[in-house]
Amino acid sequence: MxxxxxxxxxxxxxxxxxxxxxxxxxVVVDADKIAREVVEPGTPGLAAVAAEFGPEVLAADGSLDRPALGTVVFADPDRLAALNAIMHPLVGARSAALEAAAGPDxxxxxxxxxxxxxxxxxxxxxxxxxxxxxxxxxxxxxxxxxxxxxxxxxxxxxxxxxxxxxxxxxxxxxxxxxxxxxxxxxxxxxxxxxxxxxxxxxxxxx
Structure with a gap:
């Protein structure tokens, strides 16, 4: 591999x-795609983001309001770091699983x-x-x-x-x-x- x-x-x-x-x-492992998957409704990732940033980053249907979250984190390096601290372990674990399934060649x-x-x-x-x-x-x-x-x-x-x-x-x-x-x-x-x-x-x- x-x-x-x-x-x-x-x-x-x-x-x-x-x-x-x-x-x-x-075999493409797309970190952005995975980042969306790990904060889908009902996931621990979404719960962690909501706990950190508050209900204002959630849409009316309970999904993540990405533009609202982006407005917060891209204007403040500290808030971006807080988001990354939640996301990186989740994305890393999913990426490793996909890589392991790809095969040795x-x-x-x-x-x-x-x-x-x-x-x-x-x-x-x-x-x-x-x-x-x-x-x-x-x-x-x-x-x-x-x-x-x-x-x-x-x-x-x-x-x-x-x-x-x-x-x-x-x-x-x-x-x-x-x-x-x-x-x-x-x-x-x-x-x-x-x-x-x-x-x-x-x-x-x-």
Whole structure:
């Protein structure tokens, strides 16, 4: 098994890179998806978040009101740290279970948005960073996700800098350009991961 960490700033394009890697044969463990699962209604995770942040972060149906929680934590590093203290153990346990189920010959790609911020690079045999300029990230967040510029900047500033992410990278994918420029780069990275894994079978890029 080859354990790979995949990261990039908000708006860098992790979802598309993860989708492509999965199509080539990677087992993708998506930390954001898991983070949603562990705070679904009725979970201990949601109960812990509500106890820490109060009923104002719950929607009328009892589910987590993500925009309300985001407004609180992304403006206050201490509150963000409190949320992370709840979430990280839950996400880590679920990620480990999915990895264990992948099998000994798998290339397991952990999509971890806060890999750099939380000092997680040493956990992986290879770290892939999706790189995009801050102006590109800001444009995508405002134009594609409907954020206000101030909200987008706040979320970007809560993450590691571009330089900090690149410092932990073994492989870099440049996603500053159009979508059609991304796929050839991801194929090249996949080929390098297959080589690192020493895999003798399974999907290969053409």
């Amino acid at each position: 080859l354990k790979v960490g995949l990261t990039g700033g908000i708006g860098a394009g992790k979802s598309e890179v993860s989708r492509l890697l999965a199509s080539y044969g990677a 798998a290339i397991v790609v952990h999509d971890v948005p806060l890999l750099t911020e939380n000092g997680l690079a040493p956990l992986y045999e290879a770290v892939v960073v999706i790189d995009a300029a801050p102006d590109t990230q800001l444009d995508r967040l405002v134009r594609l996700r409907g954020m206000t510029p101030d909200d987008a900047r706040a979320r970007m500033s809560a993450q590691a800098t571009r330089e900090e992410r690149l410092a932990v990278a073994d492989l870099v994918i440049d996603n500053d350009g159009p979508l059609e420029a991304l796929e050839p780069q991801v194929r090249e990275v996949w080929a390098k991961l297959v080589e690192r894994a020493g895999a003798s079978s399974g999907p290969r890029p053409e």
